[in-house]
Amino acid sequence: MTIVTPELIEAGDDAVVVRTAARLRGSPALPGDKSISHRALLLALLAKGSSRLSGVSDGEDVRTTARVIAALGARVERVSVDDGRSTYVVTSAGLDALREPSGVLDCGNSGTTTRLLAGVLAASGSFAVLDGDASLRSRPMGRIAEPLRRMGASIDGRAGGTLLPLAIRGRPPLTAIRHAAPVPSAQVKSAVLLAGLRASGRTAVVEAVATRDHTERMLRARGVTVRETTDGEHGHIVEIDGGAAVSPLDDAVPADVSAAAFWLVAGAAHADAELTLRDVTVNPTRRAVIDLLRRMGADIEERRVTGADARGDRNEGEPIADLVVRSSALHAIDISPAEVAAAIDEIPILCLAAAVAAGTTTIRGAGELRHKESDRIAGIAAGLTALGARIRVAGDDIEIEGGPQLRGATLETHDDHRLAMTFAIAGLIAEGETVVRRPGSAAISYPGFFSQLEGVRR
Ligand code: S3P
Numbered sequence: 001m002t003i004v005t006p007e008l009i010e011a012g013d014d015a016v017v018v019r020t021a022a023r024l025r026g027s028p029a030l031p032g033d034k035s036i037s038h039r040a041l042l043l044a045l046l047a048k049g050s051s052r053l054s055g056v057s058d059g060e061d062v063r064t065t066a067r068v069i070a071a072l073g074a075r076v077e078r079v080s081v082d083d084g085r086s087t088y089v090v091t092s093a094g095l096d097a098l099r100e101p102s103g104v105l106d107c108g109n110s111g112t113t114t115r116l117l118a119g120v121l122a123a124s125g126s127f128a129v130l131d132g133d134a135s136l137r138s139r140p141m142g143r144i145a146e147p148l149r150r151m152g153a154s155i156d157g158r159a160g161g162t163l164l165p166l167a168i169r170g171r172p173p174l175t176a177i178r179h180a181a182p183v184p185s186a187q188v189k190s191a192v193l194l195a196g197l198r199a200s201g202r203t204a205v206v207e208a209v210a211t212r213d214h215t216e217r218m219l220r221a222r223g224v225t226v227r228e229t230t231d232g233e234h235g236h237i238v239e240i241d242g243g244a245a246v247s248p249l250d251d252a253v254p255a256d257v258s259a260a261a262f263w264l265v266a267g268a269a270h271a272d273a274e275l276t277l278r279d280v281t282v283n284p285t286r287r288a289v290i291d292l293l294r295r296m297g298a299d300i301e302e303r304r305v306t307g308a309d310a311r312g313d314r315n316e317g318e319p320i321a322d323l324v325v326r327s328s329a330l331h332a333i334d335i336s337p338a339e340v341a342a343a344i345d346e347i348p349i350l351c352l353a354a355a356v357a358a359g360t361t362t363i364r365g366a367g368e369l370r371h372k373e374s375d376r377i378a379g380i381a382a383g384l385t386a387l388g389a390r391i392r393v394a395g396d397d398i399e400i401e402g403g404p405q406l407r408g409a410t411l412e413t414h415d416d417h418r419l420a421m422t423f424a425i426a427g428l429i430a431e432g433e434t435v436v437r438r439p440g441s442a443a444i445s446y447p448g449f450f451s452q453l454e455g456v457r458r
Contacts, residue, residue: 016450018427018434020408021457024273028263028452029083030255032057033281034445035186036318037253038065038112039218041076041090042120045069046197047222048094049248054087054313055279056253059445061110068106068113072126073099084448085253095197095246098124104165107132109373109444112187114164115144116215119191121168122153123198131165135373135415141166144191147179151195151203176201176242180234183368184341186211189238193219193226199242209341210236212285214318221316223247252313254281254320259446261289261346265353266425266456267325268298275456277323279309288342290323292350295333296357299326330357332402337365344368348422351380354400355389356429367396373444374414383411383423387430408432417444424453 037057042065044051056062058081066088070076074092081087098120105128107114114130118141121128131137142162145155151174157166176199179192189205193215196203216226216238224246227239260277267275282290282302294300301324308314330353340347340363347369354361369376377393384391386409390401408430413420420439427434442449 015435015437016424016439018424018436018453020431021270021428022272023458024266024270024275024428024456025458026456027276027278028456029448030259030277030280031059031446032085032253033256034059034061034258035112035212035214036218036281037062038116039190039214040251040253041065041069041088042116043218043222043246044090044248045072045074045092045098046095046120046246047092047248048245050089050091051248052087052089052250054085054252055309056086056088057256057445058084058086058447059443060108061113061444064106064108064110065113068117071101071105073097095120095124098126100126101128104129104131107136109133109135111136111139114141115187115191116194118144118148118155118166118168119194122148122151122170122174122195123172124170125172127167127169129165129167137164140371143183143185143188147177147188147192148195150177151175151199153195172198173242174199176203178204178206180206184209184211186215190215193238193240196240196242197224197244197246202239202241204237204239206234206237208235209338210285211341212283214283217317219246221251222249249316252309252315254309254315254318255279256445257281257286257289258345260323261349262421262425263456264290264293264298264300264323264325265349266428268293268300268328268330269353269356269429271327273325273327275325277325279305279320280323281318282321283318285342288339289346289350292333292335292339292343293353296330296353297328298330299328300324330402332357332359332361335361335363340364340366340368345418348376348380348418349425351384351391351398351400352422352426355384355387355391355402355406357402359402361400361402363398365396366398372416374416374419376416376419379412379414379416379419380422383419383426386411387426387434406430408434410435410437413438413441415441417441417446421446421449424450428453
């Protein structure tokens with residue numbers, strides 16, 4: 001492999017050039033977990049009183065949620081910013097006193113904002129119109145509109161109310177339903193549970209595969225009873241009783257394991273690397289990427305911190321650990337549809353790991369990746385192929401034959417943050433120069449990512 005002087009070149013606004021790194025060392029500053037940050041802000045809107053939230057992601061998606069809760073009447077103060085993490089104080093009159101927003105609520109690029117907010121609006125008496133960017137306008141919203149309508153909310157929009165913009169009028173008290181989710185989705189589960197806060201009776205969501213459980217944990221920490229059972233016939237069932245009040249809570253958001261995943265793959269795949277990732281959520285419903293990489297032979301050490309971050313701020317309910325990753329000899333594995341659901345946001349970066357692993361990795365049942373910020377199956381297949389990897393897509397299955405040395409190429413991100421970061425990490429290990437086109441979307445979930453990329457080169 002030719003090792004060129006490590007550096008990152010800004011090639012105009014529209015591209016960055018990433019060159020091979022000789023060594024990777026250090027502890028990149030991670031953003032706050034995106035899923036937990038969205039929920040911390042939204043639940044602070046639902047609670048009557050003040051909540052102090054530290055470690056919140058400064059990513060554009062979470063800033064969108066902060067703007068939206070302000071439009072719904074919360075007083076949102078961003079009291080400090082430290083290393084790309086913000087502390088907010090949110091003061092609200094609570095779920096039953098939301099302000100009717102005077103204009104359209106712009107949800108930007110954020111599916112989580114849109115879908116969770118739809119559940120909140122259904123539970124409130126307010127009327128609001130939700131819209132977003134071109135990517136969000138193409139993403140499926142029927143999956144939340146259908147159960148929320150069954151609960152009694154009125155929802156209309158393009159394509160029979162399945163695409164943004166959506167006009168939503170909540171009509172509490174709603175009807176409690178039992179919703180069997182056709183696709184595993186924490187966003188849909190959360191929307192229905194949040195609407196269930198103002199349903200008469202017990203609302204249940206039945207999932208074939210248990211999805212991330214932050215909403216459940218965070219509601220419990222805020223005084224709401226949420227029951228979970230697993231039964232062999234139906235799968236995982238989550239239930240909530242209507243009428244509960246959400247209490248305000250001071251909470252600390254741990255670092256994002258989905259952001260850590262980029263460094264875990266960089267560290268494991270690079271020949272001379274040791275990287276430390278601090279205060280990462282290792283919630284059992286989020287940690288699949290760590291366990292899949294270990295199954296591929298990645299040397300990842302987990303130093304348990306549990307419950308509090310390095311600053312001593314406590315998180316109410318999420319297990320937290322420091323992770324250390326070192327250069328590893330990776331080998332192929334088979335990833336099942338249930339594992340795809342558990343590592344849904346990490347599949348692009350896992351595809352890169354597979355491209356440098358010995359043997360053929362299969363990823364089955366990955367169709368949901370077509371409905372993310374871009375068609376991630378098409379995007380990752382095109383990018384890895386350009387880098388010289390052997391990747392085949394058959395229906396919803398992906399097969400990656402690892403091994404060949406990756407060679408720098410020009411890669412299209414389709415303005416998708418996870419593709420932009422995957423391709424930048426590829427640039428650290430590929431020979432020569434990798435041009436990442438339109439990399440700015442990284443700031444959706446990881447502002448500062450490209451300066452961290454320079455910072456780990458030694
Ligand atoms: C999220 C759930 C997942 C994930 C997204 C965040 C959440 O989406 O892809 O990045 O915070 O609930 P789906 O619920 O659509 O699978």
